[in-house]
Amino acid sequence: MWGFTHFAETLNGRLAMLGFLLGWVTEIISGEGMLSQILSIFSY
Template sequence: MEDKGKLGFTAFAENWNGRLAMLGFLIGILTELLTGQGILSQLGLM
């Protein structure tokens, strides 16, 4: 039996990457709504 790794460009890794990206985007939008500032303003870049 071949033990498949879960590193690299696999379907497993890409699914988790997509899920975490969606979660990060949602958290960013909610943070902007709650603070009234964009991400660049919060980081002091604008």
């Protein structure tokens, strides 16, 4: 079943928090902001 199930929403929230945390840690290590990190992917 596709849709807004409790499991799907929980998983989506956890993955979003993990992505934000990884972006924040990368920002601290590299000194480059999250938006700059995202834009550097598309600059090639």
